[in-house]
Amino acid sequence: MEILVCVKRVPDSSENEIEVKGDGTDIERDDLVYSVNEWDNYAVEEAIQIRDKVGGTVTVASVGDEETEEVIRREMAMGADNGIHLMDDAFEGSDGKGLATTLKALVEQGSYDLILTGAQADDGAGQVGGMLAAMLDYPFASLVNLIEVVDDKKIKVGREIAGGNQEMNEIDLPCVLSIQTGINEPRYVGIRGIRKVASVEIPVKGVSDLGIDAGVVGAAGAKVKRLDYFVPELGEGAEMLEGSTEEIIEKLIELLKAKGGIK
Amino acid sequence: MEPVIVSPGMLLPTQILALLIPLAGVGIFAYIIARRVAPLVRAKPDFRFDRIAARLKNVLKLWLAQYKQPRYMLAGVLHILLFAGFLILSIRSISLVILGFHAGFVFPGLDGAAGHVYHVLKDYAATMVFVVAVVAAIRRGIFKPARYAVPEKYGKDHTGEAILVLGLIAILMVSESLFDASKAAAQQQAGVEVMLIAPGSLAWIFKQWLANSSDGTLQGLHMVSFFVHDLTFFFFLCFLPLGKHFHVITSIFNVFFMKLDKGSVKPVRWGVGDDQLDDLETFGVKNFEDFTWKHMLDFYSCADCGRCSENCPANAVGRPLSPRFISIKARDYSFKHYPLKGKFAPHEPLIGGIYEEDEIWSCTTCGACEEECPLMIEYIDKMVDIRRGMVDEGNVPQSLQKPLMAIEKRGNPYGMMEKKRAEWTQEEAFKEELSVKILDGKKEQADTLYFVDSISSYDDRIQEITRSTARVLAAAGIDYGILGKTEKDSGHEVRRFGEEMLFQELRDQNTEAIVNSGATRIVTADPHAFNALVKDYNGLPPVEHISQTLARAVAGKKIRLKPEEDDSRIYTYHDPCYLGRHNGIYDIPRQVIDAIPGIRRVEMDRCRDRSFCCGGGGLMLFYEPIEETRMGKLRVEMAKEAGANVIVTACPFCMVNIEDAIKTSGLEGEMTAIDLSELIDRHLER
Numbered sequence: 001m002e003i004l005v006c007v008k009r010v011p012d013s014s015e016n017e018i019e020v021k022g023d024g025t026d027i028e029r030d031d032l033v034y035s036v037n038e039w040d041n042y043a044v045e046e047a048i049q050i051r052d053k054v055g056g057t058v059t060v061a062s063v064g065d066e067e068t069e070e071v072i073r074r075e076m077a078m079g080a081d082n083g084i085h086l087m088d089d090a091f092e093g094s095d096g097k098g099l100a101t102t103l104k105a106l107v108e109q110g111s112y113d114l115i116l117t118g119a120q121a122d123d124g125a126g127q128v129g130g131m132l133a134a135m136l137d138y139p140f141a142s143l144v145n146l147i148e149v150v151d152d153k154k155i156k157v158g159r160e161i162a163g164g165n166q167e168m169n170e171i172d173l174p175c176v177l178s179i180q181t182g183i184n185e186p187r188y189v190g191i192r193g194i195r196k197v198a199s200v201e202i203p204v205k206g207v208s209d210l211g212i213d214a215g216v217v218g219a220a221g222a223k224v225k226r227l228d229y230f231v232p233e234l235g236e237g238a239e240m241l242e243g244s245t246e247e248i249i250e251k252l253i254e255l256l257k258a259k260g261g262i263k
Numbered sequence: 264m265e266p267v268i269v270s271p272g273m274l275l276p277t278q279i280l281a282l283l284i285p286l287a288g289v290g291i292f293a294y295i296i297a298r299r300v301a302p303l304v305r306a307k308p309d310f311r312f313d314r315i316a317a318r319l320k321n322v323l324k325l326w327l328a329q330y331k332q333p334r335y336m337l338a339g340v341l342h343i344l345l346f347a348g349f350l351i352l353s354i355r356s357i358s359l360v361i362l363g364f365h366a367g368f369v370f371p372g373l374d375g376a377a378g379h380v381y382h383v384l385k386d387y388a389a390t391m392v393f394v395v396a397v398v399a400a401i402r403r404g405i406f407k408p409a410r411y412a413v414p415e416k417y418g419k420d421h422t423g424e425a426i427l428v429l430g431l432i433a434i435l436m437v438s439e440s441l442f443d444a445s446k447a448a449a450q451q452q453a454g455v456e457v458m459l460i461a462p463g464s465l466a467w468i469f470k471q472w473l474a475n476s477s478d479g480t481l482q483g484l485h486m487v488s489f490f491v492h493d494l495t496f497f498f499f500l501c502f503l504p505l506g507k508h509f510h511v512i513t514s515i516f517n518v519f520f521m522k523l524d525k526g527s528v529k530p531v532r533w534g535v536g537d538d539q540l541d542d543l544e545t546f547g548v549k550n551f552e553d554f555t556w557k558h559m560l561d562f563y564s565c566a567d568c569g570r571c572s573e574n575c576p577a578n579a580v581g582r583p584l585s586p587r588f589i590s591i592k593a594r595d596y597s598f599k600h601y602p603l604k605g606k607f608a609p610h611e612p613l614i615g616g617i618y619e620e621d622e623i624w625s626c627t628t629c630g631a632c633e634e635e636c637p638l639m640i641e642y643i644d645k646m647v648d649i650r651r652g653m654v655d656e657g658n659v660p661q662s663l664q665k666p667l668m669a670i671e672k673r674g675n676p677y678g679m680m681e682k683k684r685a686e687w688t689q690e691e692a693f694k695e696e697l698s699v700k701i702l703d704g705k706k707e708q709a710d711t712l713y714f715v716d717s718i719s720s721y722d723d724r725i726q727e728i729t730r731s732t733a734r735v736l737a738a739a740g741i742d743y744g745i746l747g748k749t750e751k752d753s754g755h756e757v758r759r760f761g762e763e764m765l766f767q768e769l770r771d772q773n774t775e776a777i778v779n780s781g782a783t784r785i786v787t788a789d790p791h792a793f794n795a796l797v798k799d800y801n802g803l804p805p806v807e808h809i810s811q812t813l814a815r816a817v818a819g820k821k822i823r824l825k826p827e828e829d830d831s832r833i834y835t836y837h838d839p840c841y842l843g844r845h846n847g848i849y850d851i852p853r854q855v856i857d858a859i860p861g862i863r864r865v866e867m868d869r870c871r872d873r874s875f876c877c878g879g880g881g882l883m884l885f886y887e888p889i890e891e892t893r894m895g896k897l898r899v900e901m902a903k904e905a906g907a908n909v910i911v912t913a914c915p916f917c918m919v920n921i922e923d924a925i926k927t928s929g930l931e932g933e934m935t936a937i938d939l940s941e942l943i944d945r946h947l948e949r
Binding site: 012014015016017031033035078079185186187188189190191192193195196244245246 | 540541546654655656657658659661663664665667668669671672673678679680681682723724762763764765768
């Protein structure tokens with residue numbers, strides 16, 4: 001099975017303190033560390049496991065600047081066979097639709113049976129998977145937490161529904177799936193693994209290679225324009241607890257006791 | 264003169280038989296050993312031929328003098344007696360074998376007076392060994408000490424093998440004694456000079472008993488006892504390499520080749536430098552053949568005594584790890600895949616085969632097992648090697664992946680920002696009192712570098728210890744500073760959890776920062792960082808633990824301590840594994856505590872080199888083990904049993920684990936924990 005996994009490089013929310021820039025144009029990025037979006041990492045692991053079971057190849061693609069190469073390489077160290085880096089000044093400022101347009105062009109250049117995306121990105125809005133499927137006119141299943149390959153024409157996919165229950169669906173290939181965390185246990189990628197793929201060539205593709213008009217992607221093609229980043233005003237009845245962790249916990253316990261939340 | 268009794272060495276048929284038995288025995292034994300050596304030849308290299316003098320000293324102390332045995336008094340003394348008896352009787356056994364085809368053989372040097380002395384000695388040795396074998400069999404078969412039990416998941420009980428071997432030993436002693444006794448009785452009856460038999464010995468008792476037996480009976484007994492001894496001796500010899508009694512043969516080699524540097528970790532592959540590691544096809548131990556030959560020898564040498572597992576904290580809390588079975592399972596794997604007959608079997612992966620993942624991650628590398636092992640079997644290096652294999656396969660629990668990734672990106676397992684590494688110095692009260700220099704080697708310089716490490720930099724509770732450490736350093740008049748944001752995690756657990764390449768990056772970054780700082784000494788309050796800097800790093804200025812600095816400051820009257828005011832406090836010192844067992848620092852922290860006038864301190868049962876790990880440090884804090892209770896909880900109970908109400912420790916991880924345990928055991932108010940630096944800080948005469 002030929003599998004394409006679309007991944008994104010994002011600021012790692014567990015290892016950063018996200019602060020909004022004073023002018024509201026962005027978050028403070030000077031001290032941020034980045035990694036592959038967690039959901040995407042599960043998607044790559046799932047793709048590798050499917051490939052190991054039924055054969056085929058796994059290709060990882062990502063839209064982003066030079067730094068993005070690092071996450072593509074990391075996913076290749078995990079076991080993906082190929083990487084494609086989609087980089088062009090024209091992509092800068094893309095909205096979800098712009099990203100989906102770019103990925104659609106890439107999909108059309110290959111012959112993929114299965115296209116996986118993360119269900120959402122740490123810094124995203126959970127749009128790209130669905131849009132990509134619609135643009136390709138492929139079947140789409142979202143929040144997938146289970147994949148069973150039936151044959152080379154169709155697969156079964158699962159989704160968790162309320163109450164911890166499971167729903168199973170059948171879907172024809174080729175299709176697009178957005179993957180939920182917890183579908184598997186992604187393998188560890190050590191420094192040694194990354195070094196092993198350090199010199200593997202990762203082809204870079206821009207708008208001309210993909211055959212798309214620079215005007216439909218990037219800031220130029222964006223239909224959704226970001227206006228502002230700000231910290232919400234303290235609402236009525238809200239109180240920010242301050243101090244060390246212990247102090248905050250103590251204050252919280254006091255508050256809960258005072259309001260009858262705990263005895 | 265006609266001899267009063269015919270010995271096997273006097274008649275041609277018995278001579279031939281007595282020659283055939285040793286020939287066959289030695290032949291079979293040589294064949295078995297050759298088969299046993301086969302996996303060792305296929306094993307990975309291990310450099311163990313250095314420092315011969317130190318190795319010989321170890322052989323004298325640990326093998327010949329059985330230094331570790333009395334740690335278990337009854338079993339230890341029994342073993343020493345048995346071992347001493349074997350050594351004495353080895354000459355006798357060889358003589359006896361030769362006597363079978365060469366009548367009148369005397370061992371070189373044992374004619375005349377020396378021979379008489381030896382004869383008496385061997386009579387008593389045989390008697391002693393016989394008694395010990397009986398006592399050991401009763402102990403093993405009837406009293407059944409718990410540590411010999413085999414949990415169901417590890418297979419069948421091993422008592423049968425133990426009793427069989429004790430029986431063989433008893434038969435050897437009885438037949439050896441009967442051989443002499445029958446001859447002496449015959450001599451007595453004939454009225455000729457009676458050979459010397461030590462009074463009160465087993466042979467002497469047999470002689471008395473045979474005093475009135477007929478010539479025929481004595482002659483028969485003499486012959487039969489000889490061949491029983493001969494056959495048993497060679498059966499025993501060939502039986503040794505088939506099970507746990509292989510240690511009788513391998514122990515001397517295992518001790519000679521033992522690891523000499525405690526606390527260190529073996530290189531990924533002996534003979535492959537750090538700069539060549541990228542060329543290795545595979546990392547760590549994935550298959551049995553990935554072990555080094557010495558580690559295989561360890562498996563062969565395990566005597567199945569269970570002392571490791573009885574002292575293993577992971578085993579004590581019900582984690583799926585019992586060091587004894589790490590050895591026994593690997594030995595059985597080796598016996599099965601390298602059988603005595605036929606083709607060697609193709610290898611199977613160890614993880615998912617004889618070992619499970621959680622078994623390998625359960626080890627805190629505390630070293631209690633290695634400390635206890637009378638045969639000096641290594642466990643930590645094997646754990647690290649198997650983990651290296653798992654890391655190489657990407658097989659790492661999710662709970663450990665996050666902190667490892669955070670260390671890779673941020674230099675600390677919490678994913679906190681580098682620039683906040685020195686934030687502990689900015690607490691308000693502390694800031695007013697002291698300002699801590701950040702050493703960059705240019706503007707800010709100091710003699711002493713205080714290496715803080717991650718937990719002491721970022722953890723809210725541990726920062727208090729860090730500030731106390733800074734205060735006592737200042738009080739002792741030491742010119743010190745820290746690295747601040749250029750300091751990375753020491754990587755101590757990163758290495759011990761098998762992520763060697765990440766460790767090496769951390770080590771290189773820290774080494775550069777330390778060298779650039781221009782400091783001429785390093786001090787740390789974290790035994791894990793201490794051990795890393797001393798054992799895992801190269802080319803650094805001398806490193807000491809804060810307890811050593813404090814001991815010197817107290818002795819040199821650089822700091823003065825106020826008397827303990829609260830006489831209801833009874834202190835006990837918990838030895839951190841990486842200060843005590845791995846670095847031998849036991850007395851120094853105790854001296855520092857005892858320097859406080861009027862302080863009352865008691866010892867826990869398990870102290871010093873038998874200290875009980877609190878639960879482990881570094882990445883072990885993130886690992887989610889399968890366990891029935893927690894190590895810290897057991898440790899706090901031990902302190903309570905000792906009659907203490909304050910546990911003093913000298914390691915930030917011990918503090919985390921012990922304070923947690925005090926809370927979860929519901930002992931808040933009854934029991935407290937304090938770090939050595941905090942204790943001294945509180946008692947500083949300012």
